[in-house]
Amino acid sequence: MCLRTQPFEVIALIVGYLDLDDVRNLSICSHHFRYLAYDQAICKKVFQTGSISGLEADEAHRDRDYPRGFRRLIKRREAISSAFPFLTAVVAVADSSLYENGVLCHIRERQLCLLDVHRSADQEIVVDIRKLLDEAIPESEGSRKYSFQLLYQAGGIVSCLYTHARPHPAHWLVVFNPSEGQIITTRRLDSAEKIFARSNSNFVYYGVQSDIGDDGFRRWVLEGFDILQGRWFEDSLHLPDTVGSDIDSTICFEIIGNFFCVLTNETSFELDRIEYTSYYDFFRFPLDRPRRREIERPSKRNLFRRQHSEGAIDDRWTFMKIFCDELSGELKILESRKEWPGGGSTPTRTYYTKTLHMTERSEERRSLLDLEEEEEEEDQYAENERLAPFPGITVKSNQGCAPSRDPSEVHVGDDGATSVMFTLCKCFIRSYHPSSQTFMDLVDDPDPSNPNEQRIRIRAGSRLPWAQSGRDGSMLADNLEQQPMQTKTQEQLDNHYEQSGVISWPPEGRSRALDDLHNILNPPGYTGNVQGTWDTRSLIYTTGGQANGGVKALILVSFDPSIHLKGSRAFDHQTSATVWKGDLGKRLRDTQASLIPEKVVVEHRTSVSAGSGSRGRGCGAVEDGAHAWASDEPAQYLAIDMGLHFGKVARPT
Known part of the structure; x- marks a missing residue:
């Protein structure tokens, strides 16, 4: 029986017995099944059958756009497992910060700013x-x-x-x-x-x-x-x-x-x-x-x-x-x-x-x-x-x-x-993503030619079941039950999963584009004292604070393809990724200086109310008539203007 000749109703019935990864693999194994990732009924069935939750599922149910939610979820998981983000940007300079539930809160000069990332x-x-x-x-x-x-x-x-x-x-x-x-x-x-x-x-x-x-x-x-x-x-x-x-x-x-x-x-x-x-x-x-x-x-x-x-x-x-x-x-x-x-x-x-x-x-x-x-x-x-x-x-x-x-x-x-291990003081974020079967660290990995210069990199390793990796796992040993727990567990892992090697991002090499990326991940004048946090779709870390009055730069690394900050430029590995001119460190210092208010004047702005779902109005814009201590203002990253997106870059497979 040839699967591609079966009617849509039969394919839809089969999909009901497949998990998310199976449907994704089927959709890319042949152009005949490419429609699976774009069909409303098929993608809705995947979300409902698998009890899938999370931001993608919530927005798919709310907007009734299940194919977009399906592709977004797949892209995010693959970006994490390959340690290849979709966006990186300097989003703010601040004295202190907190990142929870997708909202970045940061304090600067007795002002608290909230940005819905x-x-x-x-x-x-x-x-x-x-x-x-x-x-x-x-x-x-x-x-x-x-x-x-x-x-x-x-x-x-x-x-x-x-x-x-x-x-x-x-x-x-x-x-x-x-x-x-x-x-x-x-x-x-x-x-x-x-x-x-x-x-x-x-x-x-x-x-x-x-x-x-x-x-x-x-x-x-x-x-x-x-x-x-x-x-x-x-x-x-x-x-x-x-x-x-x-x-x-x-x-x-x-x-x-x-x-x-x-x-x-x-x-x-x-x-x-x-x-x-x-x-x-x-x-x-x-x-x-x-x-x-x-x-x-x-x-x-x-x-x-x-x-x-x-x-x-x-x-x-x-x-x-x-x-x-x-x-x-x-x-x-x-x-x-x-x-x-x-x-x-x-x-x-x-x-x-x-x-x-x-x-x-x-x-x-x-x-x-x-x-x-x-x-x-x-x-x-x-x-x-x-x-x-x-x-x-x-x-x-x-x-x-x-x-x-x-x-x-x-x-x-x-x-x-198989790879260099890092000490705890050089490993700033340690994370694990169960849905992608991937561990991910944010580390300081200096170039051997310049060991004293900070070079932030992502270091990750993932695994695939033998069936997905295209190889057959061997059967468990007959005497597995008689082995110590640790040996038994390792035997089971070897028979069920294929480990990938540890990969690092950004890649090694020198180019004008990679130099621009290096300056975003390690802003000039804002190095050292790195701290960070993570969630299922992003890493955010602070660096600096030893100079500039204790002010730190906040850097976002996002694996969610739907997050796109206005003004971020496309990364081009072959040429200069940007048209940035002048000293990027000076730009950050100028932005920092502009945030020091001579006299705080808080204005009200008429804006979309919270929960409207309007793109670009995160964590609820300030409602008209709110108290004098809250207002809407342009996001700080617009003035900093240091962001790169990698949506058009060829991604690892």
Whole structure:
């Protein structure tokens, strides 16, 4: 039977059994199937069948343009796996910044600017911080020495921490909606120790380590605010048994859907205690009911992390996230660990994901039988591990008890055998993209001819299932079950996946175009002190601050083909990529000087209201009649005018 001669109805039925990658591969294997990536019904079926979520899916459902969403999603994933972005630009110069949920918030000269990167906004909301504080916190009026720290941004809601020292030290949480000119709530805090905030359009939560236990260790306390009801929840949620203090390293807090989620990879406050079998601790509760009896947890077996016998860990490299898988919609854990497998001498960075299966029962309703079974299982792990090293003692192998790892949830990175490894101080962003099966770092990789000059590069490695790579995997060994866990997992990985080599971008070589690209990634006069963050479609990092009054340049590297900043120029590898004239460093300094206001004058502009979906009006333009502390102004990157897009450049296959 020839597939290309089948009627459309049969092809549509077949597509219902294929995943996103299968449909993409089928659409490019022959010109007869090219229409699959452009057909409305086929692409809609792909989105609906695969439970695909994320920005592309949301916009496809909203605009009813499923082919565009399908192609955009495929292009983004391929750009990440090939480490070949669609856009890079210097988007701002600032004293401090925060990038959350596609919106870049940055502070410069007591002005807070918000730029919606995901919507390619050419206008940014500018907030006069002093005027905002005068209205939000009357006690702050007249204070000129204070700190204003960005905490979080989501759904147009910004959370910040205000602190002043005179006449007495005091902290306030300030939550506001800049597009509507609305101060949502303020609260004076007794403690700001390790403060964080999370929010969506309906709720705001913050947490601090304000409780101190009998052992001297600090404990987390959560407070919640209902935006629609305009009130704080009466009771605080105390977390006396939740261990971990380094956010995104040992503990994570996230709002996912209608739940507040907490994840930690530590289970004991005792630093010298050896955990022979390590577990995650995860729980969640509904945003509108922050009570202990509403807490839900997976089974303990579902939270298995690792065994002590798998090797030592360098905790400095660990990062951790909770996320909702964009292809399956499942709730998952992501953790990266640098380990010495089997006690060897060569460390390897490995990326682990784990699917969480939530129980329908709350913490208080879980049966004693379930808890006893989990405790007995953990005790068996520990007993076997403790006795195993002693000769003459026969113990049951833990291998039969330890949950096996799915090969799709373990990605072994490089160990330096095929490429240069970087020290932690030269590796500024460490990320992993499960949907693309790709790890990606932002590193300083100086040219050997000029080792003292900063050269920022992206370093990435991906993998493909044997079926996609065009080769057949061999069958698993018959005695695989009898091998140690680590050996067994590696055997499974070798039989399921083909690893790509580590690739770097920009490529090696010299040309006028590459020199222009180098000047964007390493702006003249703004080098050193690199810090950054990432999401599923972009990297944003700051560089500089050692000169220029502590001001840093903010650089965007985007893998989303739909993000296009106005004024960015097409990259041409054969000739000069730009028509830029003069010193680019001087241009940045001139832009920086122009941002220092002699007198802050805030004007109102009539603009499109939030949620209109108008391109170029990100994070909600300021509504007409808003308060005097918020306004719309042209995005700073328009004046800087240092951006390149790579849409027409031949991309790796």
